[in-house]
Amino acid sequence: PRHFAIVPAAGSGSRFGAEKPKQYLSLLGRPLIFHTLAALVACPDIDRVWVVLAPDDSEWGRYDWSELGAKLETVRSGGATRAESVANGLQAAAMVAAEDDWVLVHDAARPCLSADMLAALFHELADDPVGGILAVPVADTLKRADASQRVAATEPRDGLWQAQTPQMFRYGRLVEALEKCSAVTDEAGAIEALGLPPKLVRGDTTNLKVTYPADLALAAMILRGRK
Numbered sequence: 001p002r003h004f005a006i007v008p009a010a011g012s013g014s015r016f017g018a019e020k021p022k023q024y025l026s027l028l029g030r031p032l033i034f035h036t037l038a039a040l041v042a043c044p045d046i047d048r049v050w051v052v053l054a055p056d057d058s059e060w061g062r063y064d065w066s067e068l069g070a071k072l073e074t075v076r077s078g079g080a081t082r083a084e085s086v087a088n089g090l091q092a093a094a095m096v097a098a099e100d101d102w103v104l105v106h107d108a109a110r111p112c113l114s115a116d117m118l119a120a121l122f123h124e125l126a127d128d129p130v131g132g133i134l135a136v137p138v139a140d141t142l143k144r145a146d147a148s149q150r151v152a153a154t155e156p157r158d159g160l161w162q163a164q165t166p167q168m169f170r171y172g173r174l175v176e177a178l179e180k181c182s183a184v185t186d187e188a189g190a191i192e193a194l195g196l197p198p199k200l201v202r203g204d205t206t207n208l209k210v211t212y213p214a215d216l217a218l219a220a221m222i223l224r225g226r227k
């Protein structure tokens with residue numbers, strides 16, 4: 001089977017609160033999403049990468065993406081939710097992808113994906129019947145809040161992981177999963193709703209999602225440290 005990537009990039013970055021969507025903010029002199037896409041197209045096992053833009057995106061066209069090569073395709077079919085954007089991206093891939101090809105869904109907002117992380121994912125999931133996701137064990141102590149924002153309980157963090165992306169599943173099954181269950185915040189959630197257990201592949205905390213301004217500064221440090 002082949003491997004394809006879908007990159008949902010149709011969010012507005014409301015928590016970040018910048019003047020434009022965070023995927024286009026400058027990171028080491030490039031739009032943030034450039035780094036995300038560069039990591040994916042550099043992977044020899046990934047045949048094609050679909051970037052899902054918002055229909056009214058006015059930023060993508062401002063930049064020259066030719067450096068990233070011919071694997072890149074854009075579709076302007078972003079939806080109201082991330083799951084919808086991913087489902088629309090999968091639809092665009094339908095002409096190329098076979099049922100048992102692998103799809104890696106990766107957030108545009110995770111620019112620090114590395115070749116090592118991709119290699120771990122491919123290695124751990126090569127013969128896997130379900131597929132899986134990069135994730136890291138929860139590091140902080142977890143508190144459950146009551147209605148007045150006081151601690152109702154301390155939750156044991158044993159066995160709790162933070163989900164990251166890429167999330168890698170078979171094309172046909174992922175389409176089916178998202179059709180049946182679109183009220184999810186990641187692809188694994190939809191696969192779980194089919195009764196299947198995705199594998200947790202240990203990733204790295206440097207694969208952070210840029211959500212708030214401090215994350216952008218951290219991403220810059222991480223990428224600079226690798227060069």
Ligand code: CTP
Binds near residue numbers: 079107
């Ligand atoms: N995304 C998308 N379509 C949406 C919402 C999100 O393609 N309707 C994408 C974002 O562009 C991002 C990824 O999904 O690459 C993860 O979402 P998130 O970090 O929540 O980004 P935003 O939704 O843009 O940020 P916020 O929730 O703060 O508005």
Ligand code: MG
Binds near residue numbers: 011
């Ligand atoms: Mg969001």
